[in-house]
Amino acid sequence: MVTSRDVARVAGVSQSTVSYVMSGRRSISAETRKRVLDAIEQLTYQPNAGARALASQRTQVIGLVVRFRPGADTTGLLPFIETIAGCARAEDHDVLLVTADEGSAxxxxxxxxxxxxAIVMMDIEADDARIPVAxxxxxxxxxxxxxxxxxGLHCVDVDFAEAGRLAVDELASAGHDRIVVIGHAPDVVERDINFVRRFQRGADxxxxxxxxxxxxVSPVPPNRAGAEDAVREALARGGERTGIVVPNSPAVQPVLQALLDRGVVPGRDVSLVGLCTDASAEASTPAVTNVSLEPRDVSRRAMEILFRLLDRSGERPTELVELIRPRLTRRDTTLPAP
Incomplete structure (x- = not known):
């Protein structure tokens, strides 16, 4: 097994110099640094993670806690997880994904x-029993x-209240005098996930x-029948100028399909605005007018703050809550303004 001593011998430097080059804790000349890096590449040296953790009192691991439940939007979680992992790797950290619902334990x-x-927590409830422990x-x-x-914990998220306002502004500008919000799955409503009320407050x-x-219209079971029932109720309530908002990302496509199955064409007969990623909105047929979730921007900012908190010598962020402003993109499912 290749060790740092072997790297030092090939590079013609001390073992401590190899350690300084790898940790970045001391200034090393460009020439010496290059010799060490060349030796590492030549020997295909990989530092022992356990030894490095003992020496630095760091594991170089970020814990990501996200509960995967039945009916959860795992596709919507992927951009968050990808971005968090990418940001961690850029800082020479790995990600330990914890998906079991173990709560505070x-x-x-x-x-x-x-x-x-350090730990990143997702799937936050409005009154979350894990917060005091965290x-x-x-x-x-x-x-x-x-x-x-x-x-006192730092929080980053989309500004869901602003997302609710953007959706309603769009429908009101299209001349709708009645708006129906097709809400979330029973599990999400029952657990009072934090963004549900925030979105509704902005929309109201x-x-x-x-x-x-x-x-x-809520709750909406996460299946085809649930979407069909919600659409039937929305159209019965909505009158002639119906505007529909779907803040439940996994339900956007089923609701769209349920409308089309009834011969109701979004963008011609009704307007529909979904809260979902741009990629999902663009892939739909017809393309959905959407308020963006900005998952990568949210995750990137969360990781920036987290590494500032890990940097003991740096300045700590002062704002406890940072909200990323969403965008509305008009596509094919909303009527033009009268």
Missing amino acids: GLTRLAGRTLCD ASLRVPVILIGVPDDSA AAADEHGVAIEL
């Missing part, structure tokens, strides 16, 4: 066994989501400003 296990240097851990924790009380406020009626 899972957080304690991660931190207590020194399995990671705030007491000795490792930095950042939330993707905004609970009612973050207990915008409807009030425009003087239009707004109604909620």
Whole structure:
């Protein structure tokens, strides 16, 4: 097995110099650094992770806690996970993905066994029992989501209230005097996931400003029958100028299909705005007018803050809550303004 001593011998430097080049903790001349890196490549040296962790008191691992439940939008989670992993690798860290719903015990296990240097938590409930435990851990924790009380933890998320306002503004400008929100799955509603109420508050406020009626169809079972029932109820409630908002990303395509199956064409007979990624909106037929979720921007910003928290010598971020502004992109499923 190749060791750092072998690298030092080939490069003609001390073993400590090899360590400094790899850790970046001391300034090393460009020439010496190149000799060390060339020796590492020549010998295909890989540092021992356990030894490095003992020396630095760091694991070089970020724990990502996201609960996978039946009916969860795993496709929607992928951009978050990809971006978090990419940001971690750019900082020479790996990601330990924890998907089991262990609650507070899972957080304690991660931190207590020194399995990671920091933790990213997703799937945050408005009143989340894990938050007080997370705030007491000795490792930095950042939330993707905004609970009612973050207990001093840093949070990053899309501005869901603004997303609700953007959706209603678009439908009101298209001349709709009644808007129906087709809501979330029973599990999401029951657990009171943080973004549900935030989106609805923004939508309600915008409807009030425009003087239009707004109604909620919820919960919506995550299957074809659930989407069909929700569409039937939305059309019965909506009147002639129906505007539909679907803040439940996995339901956007089933709702669109349920409308088409009834001979109702979004963009001609009704307007539909979905809360989903741009890629998902563009791939639909017809292409869906959407408010973007900005998963990569949210994840990137969360990781930037997390590594600032890990940098003991750096300046800590002062804002506890950072909201990424969403965008509305008009496509084929909304009527033109009258």
